[in-house]
Amino acid sequence: MTEASTIRPGVGVPPADDVLLDVRHLKTYFKVMDGTVPAVDDISFSLKRGQTLGIVGESGSGKSVTALTIMRLLDIPPAEIGKESEAWFDGREVLGLPEGEMRRIRGNDMAMIFQEPLTSLNPVFTVGDQIAEQVQLHMKVKERESRDRAVEMLRLVGIPSPERRAKQYPHELSGGMRQRVMIGMALSCDPKLIIADEPTTALDVTVQAQIMELLRAIQERTGAALLLITHDLGVIAEMVENVIVMYAGQIVEQGTVEQVLLEPRMPYTMGLIESIPTVEKRGGRLSAISGVVPSPFHLPPNCRFEPRCPYRWETCRTVTPALYDAGDGRLSRCHLHLVEATARREAAIAAHDDNMRMGRRLTGAPDRIGNA
Amino acid sequence: MTTTTGAAPVAEPEVRRRLRRLPPPAIRNGRALLLFIGGFGLTALFVVALGLVIGVKGAIAIIPWVAAITIPIAVVCWGLVRLTRNRQKWTLALVLLTDGAFIAILGYLIVTMSSRMGNPDATFFAQLILAFPFFVALASFWHFARGARWFDGTRESRLRPEESGARPITAALTMVPDTAPAAAVTITAPVPLGVEVLAGAAPPAPAPVAAVRPLLTVQGLKKHFPIYGGVLRRQIGTVFAVDGVDFEIMPGETFALVGESGCGKTTLGRTVIQLTPSTAGRVVFDGYELADVDPEDMRPLRRRMQIIFQDPFGSLNPRMPISDIIGEGLLAQGLTDRKARDGRVEDALELVGLRREYTRRYPHEFSGGQRQRIGVARALALGPDFIVADEPVSALDVSIQSQVLNLLLDLKRDLKLTYLFISHNLSVVQYFSDRVGVMYLGKIVEIGTVEQLYANPRHPYTVALLSAIPEADPRHRRKRLVLKGDVPSPAAPPAGCRFHTRCWLRERLGNPEDCSTVEPQLQVFGEEGHRVACHHAENLSQATVAQAAAEAPAVVAAAVEVE
Numbered sequence: 049m050t051e052a053s054t055i056r057p058g059v060g061v062p063p064a065d066d067v068l069l070d071v072r073h074l075k076t077y078f079k080v081m082d083g084t085v086p087a088v089d090d091i092s093f094s095l096k097r098g099q100t101l102g103i104v105g106e107s108g109s110g111k112s113v114t115a116l117t118i119m120r121l122l123d124i125p126p127a128e129i130g131k132e133s134e135a136w137f138d139g140r141e142v143l144g145l146p147e148g149e150m151r152r153i154r155g156n157d158m159a160m161i162f163q164e165p166l167t168s169l170n171p172v173f174t175v176g177d178q179i180a181e182q183v184q185l186h187m188k189v190k191e192r193e194s195r196d197r198a199v200e201m202l203r204l205v206g207i208p209s210p211e212r213r214a215k216q217y218p219h220e221l222s223g224g225m226r227q228r229v230m231i232g233m234a235l236s237c238d239p240k241l242i243i244a245d246e247p248t249t250a251l252d253v254t255v256q257a258q259i260m261e262l263l264r265a266i267q268e269r270t271g272a273a274l275l276l277i278t279h280d281l282g283v284i285a286e287m288v289e290n291v292i293v294m295y296a297g298q299i300v301e302q303g304t305v306e307q308v309l310l311e312p313r314m315p316y317t318m319g320l321i322e323s324i325p326t327v328e329k330r331g332g333r334l335s336a337i338s339g340v341v342p343s344p345f346h347l348p349p350n351c352r353f354e355p356r357c358p359y360r361w362e363t364c365r366t367v368t369p370a371l372y373d374a375g376d377g378r379l380s381r382c383h384l385h386l387v388e389a390t391a392r393r394e395a396a397i398a399a400h401d402d403n404m405r406m407g408r409r410l411t412g413a414p415d416r417i418g419n420a
Numbered sequence: 421m422t423t424t425t426g427a428a429p430v431a432e433p434e435v436r437r438r439l440r441r442l443p444p445p446a447i448r449n450g451r452a453l454l455l456f457i458g459g460f461g462l463t464a465l466f467v468v469a470l471g472l473v474i475g476v477k478g479a480i481a482i483i484p485w486v487a488a489i490t491i492p493i494a495v496v497c498w499g500l501v502r503l504t505r506n507r508q509k510w511t512l513a514l515v516l517l518t519d520g521a522f523i524a525i526l527g528y529l530i531v532t533m534s535s536r537m538g539n540p541d542a543t544f545f546a547q548l549i550l551a552f553p554f555f556v557a558l559a560s561f562w563h564f565a566r567g568a569r570w571f572d573g574t575r576e577s578r579l580r581p582e583e584s585g586a587r588p589i590t591a592a593l594t595m596v597p598d599t600a601p602a603a604a605v606t607i608t609a610p611v612p613l614g615v616e617v618l619a620g621a622a623p624p625a626p627a628p629v630a631a632v633r634p635l636l637t638v639q640g641l642k643k644h645f646p647i648y649g650g651v652l653r654r655q656i657g658t659v660f661a662v663d664g665v666d667f668e669i670m671p672g673e674t675f676a677l678v679g680e681s682g683c684g685k686t687t688l689g690r691t692v693i694q695l696t697p698s699t700a701g702r703v704v705f706d707g708y709e710l711a712d713v714d715p716e717d718m719r720p721l722r723r724r725m726q727i728i729f730q731d732p733f734g735s736l737n738p739r740m741p742i743s744d745i746i747g748e749g750l751l752a753q754g755l756t757d758r759k760a761r762d763g764r765v766e767d768a769l770e771l772v773g774l775r776r777e778y779t780r781r782y783p784h785e786f787s788g789g790q791r792q793r794i795g796v797a798r799a800l801a802l803g804p805d806f807i808v809a810d811e812p813v814s815a816l817d818v819s820i821q822s823q824v825l826n827l828l829l830d831l832k833r834d835l836k837l838t839y840l841f842i843s844h845n846l847s848v849v850q851y852f853s854d855r856v857g858v859m860y861l862g863k864i865v866e867i868g869t870v871e872q873l874y875a876n877p878r879h880p881y882t883v884a885l886l887s888a889i890p891e892a893d894p895r896h897r898r899k900r901l902v903l904k905g906d907v908p909s910p911a912a913p914p915a916g917c918r919f920h921t922r923c924w925l926r927e928r929l930g931n932p933e934d935c936s937t938v939e940p941q942l943q944v945f946g947e948e949g950h951r952v953a954c955h956h957a958e959n960l961s962q963a964t965v966a967q968a969a970a971e972a973p974a975v976v977a978a979a980v981e982v983e
Contacts, residue, residue, distance in 0.1 A: 106817040107788075208905075222906040223681075252680035253844060254903045257888035261902055279817060282847075282890030305894045323822035324892050325851030327874065333829065334822035334851070340787045341817075 060134050060141070068241055068273050069095040069118070069137050075130030076110075076117045085344040087113040089297040090130075095290075097240070100267065100274040102284040102305070104320075105294035108341050111277045114294075115243045118142065119160055120150050138240060156186040159234035163246035165226035169218040175229045176202070176214025179236050186237045201232035205262060224255035228262070235266060242267070243275045248283060260286055281324060285309055293317050296342055296352040299371060303378030311397075313380040316353045318400040335403050351383070359384065359396045633707070634668040635806060635838050636692065641665045641701035643684075643691045647911060659911045661687040663862035664701070666942070671805075674832065674839040676849040678885070679859035682907050686730075688859070689808045689842045693725040694718060705806070723753055726799035730811035732791035736783040742769070743779035746798045753802060768801040769794075772827060789820035796827065800835070808840045813848060825852060846889050850874055855949075858882050861910055861918040864942065868950035878945050878952040880925035883965055901965065915939075917955065928964065929956055 063070035076088040088110040095101045103111045116122050118135050120142065135143045138157060142150060162168040170178055179198035183189060189197070195214070202210035205228040218226055227247060234242055247263065248256040264287065267274050276287055284291055284305065291308040293301040293316065301314040312318045319337035339356040348354050354364040363383050372385035384393040642664055647657035662684045669675045677685040691698045694710050703710045708721060726749075729735035736745055746765045747755075755761050766776040772793040783791060792812060799807055809828065813821040825848065831837060843849050849856055850870055857867040858881065866879040877883045887901040903922050908914055914921050920935040934955050942951040945958075954960075 106819060224906050252907075253846065253888045254680060254884060255906065256890070257900045257902050260890070261900065280890065281818070281892035285892050285894045286890045309892060309894055320818055321892060323819050325822065325825065325848050327850050327870075330851055330870075333826050336822035336826055337819035338823075340789060340820070 060136075062139055062141075063094060063136050065139070066096050067094050067136070068097045068099075069135070069275070071114075071118065072134040072136075073130065074114065074117060074133045074135060076113050076122065076133075077128045077130070078126050079128060080126060083345050086297050086347070087127075087344065088117060091294075091299055093292055093299070093302065095241070095273050095275060098271045098273055099290070100276065100288040102276045102278065102288035102291045103294060104278060104281060104284050104291060106279060106341055108296075108344070109294040110297040111294050112245050115160065115245055115275065115277055119154055119158060119243065120145075120147075121154075121160075152186070155182055155239075156237045157239055158241045158243065159237070159239035161227075161230050161234050161242065161244040161247045163249055165223065165230045165250070166218060168230060169226060171218055174215050174217055175221070179214075179229070179233045182233060183236050197236060198232075201236045202229065204235065204266070205229070205232040206258075207232070223251055224258060227251060227255075227259055231259070231262065231266070235270065235272075238270065239272055241273045241275065243277070245277045246279070247276070249278065249280070256283075263287070281309065281320065293320075296347060297344070298352060298381060299379070300353065300381045301379065302371070303374075303376070307376065307378045312400065313374040313378065313385070313393075313397070314353075314382045315357045315359050315384070315396060318396070318403075319356075319358075322400065322403045351381075359392060361392070363389075632670060635671045635673075635706055636669040636840070637702070637704040638668070638692060639666050639702040639704075641688070641691060641703060642699045643687050643696060644699045657911050660862050660913055661910055662691060662698075663913070665857075665859075665862075665864050667857055667864065667867060669806075669838060669840060671838055672832075672836060673855065674841055674853040676841040676843060676853035676856045677859055678843060678846055678849050678856060680844060680907050682861075682910060683859040684862040684910065685842045685844075685859050686810055689727070689810050689840060692840065693722070693727060693806075693808055695727070719753065723749075723802045724804050725806045725808070726802060726804040727808040727810060728792075728795050728799050728812045731815055732788055732795055733783075733815070735795055736791055738783055741780050741782055742794060745783070745794065746779075746801050749798065749802050764801055765797075768797040771800055771831065772797045787820075788816055789823055792816060792820075792824050793827065796824075796831070800831065803835075804837070806838045806840070808842070810842045811844070812841075814843065814845060821848075828852070846885060858885065861907065861913050863918060863953065865919065865953045866951070867942065868947075872947055872950040876946065876950075878950070878957045878960055879919075879954050880923050880960060881919050883960065884924065887965075917953075925954075925956060925960060925964070928967075929959060932956065 060072065071094065072092050074088055074091045075086070078085040078087055091110075091114060093101065103114060105111045113122070113127075117127075117129060117133075118137070122129075129143055133143055134141055137153065140153075142153065145153070169175065173181075176195060176198045179201055180191070180194040183194040183197045184191065187194070187197075199210045199214050202213055207213050207225060207228050213221070213225070218229070221229065227250075231247075242263075244263065248259050251259060260283065263274070266272075274288070276284070278284060288305055291301075291303065291305050292299050293308060293314065295316050301308055301312065301317045308317060309321060312321055316337070319335070322335040323337060325334055337356055338358075342348060342352060342355065350366065350368045351357070351360070351364045354360050357364065361383075363386070367383065369381050369383050371379040371381045374380040374385050383389055384396055641662060642660075643662040645659040645661055646655045647659060648654065649656040665688060667675065677688060679685050687696070690696050692703055694703070698711060705721065705725060710718070710721070713721060740748075743762055743765050746768055747761045750761045750764055755764070762779060765779055769778055770776055774790065774793055774797065778786075783794070786794065792815075795812070812828065813824050816824060828839070829852070832839060839853075841849065841853050843852075853870060855867070855869050856873050857864045858873070858879065859865070860881050866873065866877065866882045873882065874886065877886055884901050884903045888903075901924060903924070905922055908918075908921060914936070916934070916936040916938055917923070917926075917940050920926050923935065926932065926935045932955070938955065940953040940955050942953045943957075944950065945952045
């Protein structure tokens with residue numbers, strides 16, 4: 049870690065003041081016996097204060113590694129962060145910070161909620177102690193105060209009889225309760241950024257609804273920014289304003305949630321959305337993306353989605369696609385957005401619309417009730 | 421590297437036919453019963469010991485006259501068999517041809533029984549007594565010539581009385597159940613009578629054949645697990661995992677079970693195909709009462725009922741090549757020929773869209789989606805009619821999930837399969853199945869077709885489940901009906917309606933008393949086949965649901981569980 053900090057003497061210019069997190073050209077590699085795995089390959093995005101951003105992708109797409117890199121929770125080695133990578137958080141470049149300073153930010157201004165609450169909580173301490181420890185560490189308060197704060201956090205996240213629960217061990221709580229404890233712990237120091245990595249994946253659908261409502265309410269109340277990482281497009285649609293779609297370590301599409309989910313412009317995103325089973329598709333086949341995610345050791349040389357893409361042509365095999373501007377501030381990593389491919393693009397969009405018309409209808413007035 | 425394309429391969433009729441063509445259940449590892457005529461006393465002991473050593477499946481002794489030592493020796497033989505590892509599989513019968521008093525007593529019994537059965541002609545039986553050894557020898561020759569094992573067909577005839585007439589002699593021999601002490605029955609004479617006695621004593625005959633008979637009928641099925649604890653490891657509690665479930669599955673239908681984790685849906689799936697024995701209740705599969713079929717005879721039935729497990733990483737043995745993983749079931753069913761087995765394994769791989777040459781690979785060489793296809797191939801290799809699919813896609817990514825769902829649908833159509841589909845994902849269930857049962861704490865609270873259940877849910881729990889599905893459409897963000905707390909422990913289910921501790925409808929109705937005191941039964945509500953277990957289902961409408969969702973108390977308060 050210290051090595052990394054010496055490499056970067058504060059390159060680049062700090063972002064505007066309303067930008068809480070600005071990630072530029074983030075690259076994370078893993079050096080393993082079989083070679084180098086580019087887990088995250090040149091990712092840039094920014095998140096304004098109080099906003100919500102979702103990162104969606106299949107397993108192995110690099111979405112969790114992105115979060116862990118920003119949190120500086122990866123072991124270096126085997127992980128290695130690209131030299132030109134920058135991550136500006138709250139006006140400071142965190143990838144180059146000394147570990148001691150990073151520790152002050154992590155858990156304090158930047159908190160993380162993990163997927164598996166049982167493995168992320170320490171089984172030999174009570175949940176109250178675990179929250180109190182963090183509060184003591186970051187807020188410089190007395191032990192009693194920190195305990196009160198822990199109970200208060202448990203109450204905030206909707207745990208009944210928090211005084212009693214604070215004295216219990218993780219195994220005594222249900223999965224939903226544990227995830228609430230994790231959220232309570234993340235919130236205990238009033239963070240400016242909450243990174244939630246698959247916060248509801250291990251939970252039942254009714255408990256997932258509880259946790260999503262809770263996250264949303266807390267995010268609205270505290271004004272913290274939320275970086276939500278998930279593979280579930282349903283959760284994305286419910287929770288966030290902007291979306292990044294990742295595939296094989298790269299951003300392949302980026303835009304507002306409406307743009308990405310309702311009018312996707314990248315064949316991978318189109319395929320993902322089409323493959324969701326809905327009632328209208330009953331009796332018919334689901335449109336599936338053929339093939340599997342490529343092995344990180346043998347990535348296709350140019351477009352990484354090309355071998356699975358139904359719309360590919362010669363250019364896709366020979367030219368590496370950039371993140372093209374697809375209009376209205378959205379980005380798409382696909383040669384369909386080249387001027388000479390206009391006809392192909394329109395055909396692809398028409399095919400997608402056709403596939404979806406079999407499924408969800410795209411017309412009709414928006415009827416958002418939630419946190420519109 | 422992969423051939424997994426979105427379009428599942430079209431099943432070749434030839435492949436399908438070969439899959440169907442499994443060896444008859446009788447030929448199992450080439451082993452058969454020892455038959456010895458004329459032995460008695462110590463001979464029996466020797467033969468039993470010999471049989472255990474060489475690994476036959478049982479022995480029959482036909483003894484021309486009774487000696488005082490015969491019965492104790494028989495008991496010792498029986499004990500010997502019980503002590504060995506073969507005890508579940510052994511059948512031991514001593515057929516005693518006796519003299520004097522025995523004949524007199526048995527003659528009396530024969531006449532009484534046969535007259536009760538409307539056949540008073542005892543002289544006929546007297547002739548048969550004399551012919552008996554000849555009959556046995558003939559029957560044994562016939563069976564061994566066909567390579568059949570002695571007791572196979574006969575078990576089936578016990579199960580299916582209408583077929584037993586075809587094999588009268590062997591049917592008579594099954595009067596000795598293999599769990600009973602040997603020599604418990606002495607057949608001195610009445611061979612055809614034996615058939616009739618058997619027919620009369622057979623377990624409940626299959627239900628009268630209706631227009632379409634359900635492939636699977638589950639009635640009052642219960643599965644309880646004891647909790648042991650304390651110093652003496654005594655039973656201190658019971659987990660009511662499945663607690664009285666009824667449903668039927670028609671041939672070719674996909675029936676889905678949905679519910680949260682801990683509701684017992686997986687246990688139910690496993691109990692239905694007898695992977696775990698049930699505590700109470702009936703499971704009738706294609707006319708066979710599964711609880712009454714003894715373990716050995718389950719084997720031909722198991723071939724027809726297969727399961728696909730949830731976790732494609734945990735359910736494949738990492739040390740076995742694919743040929744062994746898929747071929748294990750075939751081997752257990754008696755296909756000992758390696759070549760033939762590998763051929764079938766390859767056929768099964770081809771059916772699920774994998775390459776035939778993958779047989780020598782190991783599970784770690786495959787991706788999650790491919791592993792799940794291997795799990796499907798393992799189930800299909802035996803040519804089943806009925807498949808329990810226990811969360812087959814929940815461990816998979818969305819794009820792979822749709823590939824596997826498409827595959828399951830294609831196989832269902834091509835191989836005429838019937839599915840019991842277990843899932844917590846209501847969107848997948850809605851897409852995939854014909855009828856749905858919603859489970860909560862070991863009980864089905866609502867059951868109906870997908871159309872009935874999703875368009876018009878009548879149970880407050882179903883309503884809440886449906887409301888909780890996140891939709892991948894940002895325009896559909898809506899107020900959810902968020903349930904309080906978690907599922908209560910199945911070791912201490914709430915009294916009355918099990919859902920009453922979390923029920924939003926009960927709250928709106930001002931906590932009526934019957935919810936917490938009287939257990940609601942499944943009742944037909946509205947359309948045919950739509951049944952709901954709720955006292956107040958008639959108070960549930962779209963309006964109440966919308967109102968309840970709108971009035972949902974603050975999120976934090978809603979999360980507080982009632983204690």
